[in-house]
Amino acid sequence: MQELLMIDGLQYSNWSPELFRQMREGGLSAVHATIAYHETARETLSRIGEWNRRFEAFPDLIRxxxxxxxxxxxxxxxxxGIFFGFQNCSPIxxxxxxxxxxxxxxxxxxxxTYNNQSLLASGCYEREDNGISRFGRQVIEEMNRVGMLxxxxxxxxxxxxxxxxxxxxxxxxSHANxxxxxxxxxxxxxAVLRGIAESGGLLGFSTYPFHLRGGSQCQLSxxxxxxxxxxxxxxxxxxxxGTDLCQQQPLxxxxxMRNGRWSKAKDYGEGSADNADWPAPLHWFRDSxxxxxxVRGLRERGFAEDEVRKIMGLNWLDLLERGTAPRQ
Amino acid sequence: MQELLMIDGLQYSNWSPELFRQMREGGLSAVHATIAYHETARETLSRIGEWNRRFEAFPDLIRxxxxxxxxxxxxxxxxxGIFFGFQNCSPIxxxxxxxxxxxxxxxxxxxxTYNNQSLLASGCYEREDNGISRFGRQVIEEMNRVGMLxxxxxxxxxxxxxxxxxxxxxxxxSHANxxxxxxxxxxxxxAVLRGIAESGGLLGFSTYPFHLRGGSQCQLSxxxxxxxxxxxxxxxxxxxxGTDLCQQQPLxxxxxMRNGRWSKAKDYGEGSADNADWPAPLHWFRDSxxxxxxVRGLRERGFAEDEVRKIMGLNWLDLLERGTAPRQ
Structure with missing residues (x-):
């Protein structure tokens, strides 16, 4: 297991040395950490400041x-290794x-976008979807230029x-099924998944129960x-x-995440009024x-070793190498 | 002249390709560019964004x-080469x-500080000077740690x-006399200048007329x-x-710079109601x-060639090498 380079393509946890140790115990070499949902530019600087404090405080665990x-x-x-991502365009x-x-x-x-219409595009919870806005076209070009996926x-x-x-x-x-x-x-x-593949991109499989058949009862097989x-x-x-792990987060x-500052009425996102809290985790995937x-499940399903390596980390690494270098 | 590495330790000009060409014509290899006087954190991000646009637009002139x-x-x-500085602590x-x-x-x-009392210290225009505040002590330690002068x-x-x-x-x-x-x-x-030297620091001589004997009439000798x-x-x-050049800036x-958002009454800083505008430049130092x-003046005054080199750029370079590397 030691040489297997593994990357988690999305987590948003209540970060602590305990969780960093779990990442290491699980064999992760890198995690994509969400640092913003609805934050303004100024608020996002504080999220980055908080990460700088963690890098300073736990240099033996993370970088x-x-x-x-x-x-x-x-x-x-x-x-x-921790790399940052926004789940929304609010920081810009x-x-x-x-x-x-x-x-x-x-x-x-x-x-x-994050569920709702943004300045750039439409979210998956909107009634209408106008595609990419004028500003959105500019931002896509700029993201391409500077190497932001x-x-x-x-x-x-x-x-x-x-x-x-x-x-x-x-x-x-990064995280869906x-x-x-x-x-x-x-x-x-x-159609979307084929397009993603044709673009040279990637789908990160989610372990968030709302994204799985049978929810929390979904089996490894x-x-x-x-x-x-x-x-x-x-x-x-x-x-x-892209596990979408949100560990040890309060309601x-x-x-x-669901309401930001946009809703006075409570929005339940993928849940409902009767089921408003975090879903119960999968019994076979508690945390990092x-x-x-x-890895074991993929081997048992018949994936070859080089395929397992790609799925568990090398595809993410290759994508980051291709997709995040600034364009010359 | 070509091999003389020269650095200007402060400018705040109305940046343009014309001014960048003047810097090159004058033989400058680097300029300390002020990017904030009274800007908030968010506003400062836009100042950095504007510099990114200049780096993208004029890659043949600046880096x-x-x-x-x-x-x-x-x-x-x-x-x-352009390096950034704040003339105030407002951005943090x-x-x-x-x-x-x-x-x-x-x-x-x-x-x-910039003239006034700040969250960190007192400015040179205040009646009272309480020294370094509680927050100021923390910020000095943090600046030392991350390598900010x-x-x-x-x-x-x-x-x-x-x-x-x-x-x-x-x-x-960076700029005074x-x-x-x-x-x-x-x-x-x-007392201050001796302390600066003992700290391993540096005084950048200013060509701003208000800082000179005789003002705009001060002679090169x-x-x-x-x-x-x-x-x-x-x-x-x-x-x-540290010339303090503020070229082609409107009143x-x-x-x-003088009033920010802090004063309803007009503050004239180093000027006065009768003399509110930019001072006339020195006749022997128009711009970069x-x-x-x-260089010629220093040679004529009797400085040896290695001394001229130190004054014109090598001392700044050495200081930046010692002072801006993050502490391990």
Whole structure:
């Protein structure tokens, strides 16, 4: 297991040395950490400041990933590399210059929308989907230029297909599953997934119960079967893991994610008034320590060793190397 | 002249390709560009964004200085390296974490105050000077840690002496002159200048007429005589140039510098109601093209060639190498 380079393509946890140790115990060399949902530019600087404090306080456990090659260093050092992403475009506000400024601060990935319509595109919970806005076209071009990956995990179908068409670099779905496996609003159609693969991008399979058939009862074999079917459709080079782990977060964080400052009435997102809290975790995937369980499941499903390596980390690493270098 | 590495330790001009060409024509390899006077954190991000646009638009003329060694590269490339500084602590607001965030964005230098009392210290125009505040002590320690130079050009005497005592790394006066040469509020006592030298820091001689004996009529020989006397007191390794050039700026920029958002009544700073506008420039130092005039003046005053090199750029380069590397 030691030499397997593993990357988690999305977590938003209540970060602590305990959770960093779990990442290491699970064999992770890098984690994509969400640092903003609805934050303004100024608030996002504080989120980055908080990460700087963690890098200073726990240098034995974690390290910042300033360029993709730092992930190899993290593996050699036995530390977990952290790279930043936004789940929304709120940090850039209405200012195209902030794309490059945040890229300079280590932000590798930005979603164009989070469930709702944004200044750039439409979210997967909107009634209507106008595709990519005027500002959105400019931002896609700028993200391509500075090397910030376009993530459409929470975006609507037309917006996603247009983003793929407009972008000259890979577009990703960092955390979701195929609609063909489980028809949730957040999951993705075959048309979207084929487009993502054609763009050179990647789908990170989610372990968030709302994205899985059977919810918290989904079995490891079903999960691995979904991976196999998706590999057949998208190709083995275009899939990875994006667990969507939100560990040890209080309900109010889930409410911030769902409601931000935009809603007076309570919005329940993927939940409901009767089911408002965090879902129960999968019994076979409690947290970062269970990454080896997925590895075992993929092997049992019949994936070859080099395929397992690609899915568990090498595809993410290759994507980051291709997608985050500034264009010369 | 070609091999002489020259650095201007402060400018705040109405940046344009014309001015960048003048810097190159004058033989400059690097310029310390002020990017904030009274800006908030958010506003400062836009100032950085504007510089990113200039770096993108004029790659043949300028380059960003991300580390001190980039200045050598700039010289080799025939470009002008730009490094950033704040003339005030307003960009960090009340948040110690923003020191490191702005250092990550390339800010090498920060003044603890701009004329007025700040959250950190007192300015040279205040009636009272309480020295360094509680927050100020924390910020000095943090600046020392991340490698951001402490600049006391616009600070009051006691605050400056305390900053020197508290800081474990060099403290500088990027742009001012000795009080012994010309008794202006912005100029510095011998006690301060000796302290700056003992800290390993540097005084950048200003060509701003308000800082000079005789104002706009000050002669080159008088200026060079001041340099010689200061070299005797501080040592040849602790002096440089910080012209304070504010080229092609409208009056409203001077008013922003003097009044920010803090004053309803008009404050005239170093000027007066009768003399509210920009001062007339020195006849022998119009702009960056006249750097060779200073070189000639210093040679005529009797400085040896290696001393001229130190004053014109090598002392600044050495200081930046020692003072801006993050502490391990």
């Amino acid at each position: 910042p990933v300033r360029q993709a090659s730092d992930i190899r260093l993290a593996q050699q050092e036995g530390r977990v 506000e209405d200012d195209i210059d902030l794309v490059e400024v945040f890229r300079q601060l280590g932000v590798f990935i930005m979603q164009l 376009i993530d459409m995990s929470h975006s609507a179908e037309r917006s996603t297909l247009e983003a793929i068409e407009l972008s000259s670099r890979p577009v990703i779905i 195929p609609t063909s496996f489980h028809a949730a609003r957040r999951n993705k159609s075959d 079903e999960f691995c079967d979904m991976v196999a079917r998706t590999a057949d459709m998208m190709g083995i080079d275009h899939i990875g893991i 109010q964080v889930l409410e911030w 320590r269970d990454f080896p369980v997925i | 960003p200085v991300r580390q001190a060694s980039d200045i050598r590269l700039a010289q080799q490339e025939g470009r002008v 607001e009340d948040d110690i974490d923003l020191v490191e965030v702005f250092r990550q964005l390339g800010v090498f230098i920060m003044q603890l 402490i600049d006391m050009s616009h600070s009051a005497e006691r605050s400056t002496l305390e900053a020197i005592e508290l800081s474990s790394r060099p403290v500088i006066i 000795p009080t012994s040469f010309h008794a202006a509020r912005r100029n510095k006592s011998d 008088e200026f060079c005589d001041m340099v010689a006397r200061t070299a005797d007191m501080m040592g040849i390794d602790h002096i440089g140039i 409203q920029v001077l008013e922003w 093209r006249d750097f060779p005039v200073i």
